[in-house]
Amino acid sequence: MGGDRAGLLWQSVDRLGLEEPNLVDRLHAGVPAYGGGPFSYRDEAIVVGWVVRRPDGGFSLTEITSLTVVRQGKRYEVRFER
Incomplete structure (x- = not known):
C-alpha cells in the first residue's frame, strides 16, 4: 500500500488481529x-x-x-470517531 490511502477491499476468512483501544468495551456497549x-x-x-x-x-x-457485526440477519453498527 506504500502510503497510498486509496480505498481497497480485502477479504479474509483467516483471523486478523485488530489493534483498537477499547474494542471490547465498544462491542459490549453496542x-x-x-x-x-x-x-x-x-x-x-x-x-x-x-x-x-x-x-x-x-x-x-x-x-x-x-465495524458491523451480523448475527442471525441482524446488523449491529459500532462507530469509531477519529
Missing part, C-alpha cells in the same frame, strides 16, 4: 454478547480500517472507522 458459549462474539463482521504489516510479517487491522 452489541449484545452471545450467551452460552466460550466466546462473547463469534459472528460475521465487516470492519473498515487499515491493514498494516506487523514486525513478525503477519497483518493487523488498525485505525478502525466502523
Whole structure:
C-alpha cells in the first residue's frame, strides 16, 4: 500500500488481529454478547480500517472507522470517531 490511502477491499476468512483501544468495551456497549458459549462474539463482521504489516510479517487491522457485526440477519453498527 506504500502510503497510498486509496480505498481497497480485502477479504479474509483467516483471523486478523485488530489493534483498537477499547474494542471490547465498544462491542459490549453496542452489541449484545452471545450467551452460552466460550466466546462473547463469534459472528460475521465487516470492519473498515487499515491493514498494516506487523514486525513478525503477519497483518493487523488498525485505525478502525466502523465495524458491523451480523448475527442471525441482524446488523449491529459500532462507530469509531477519529
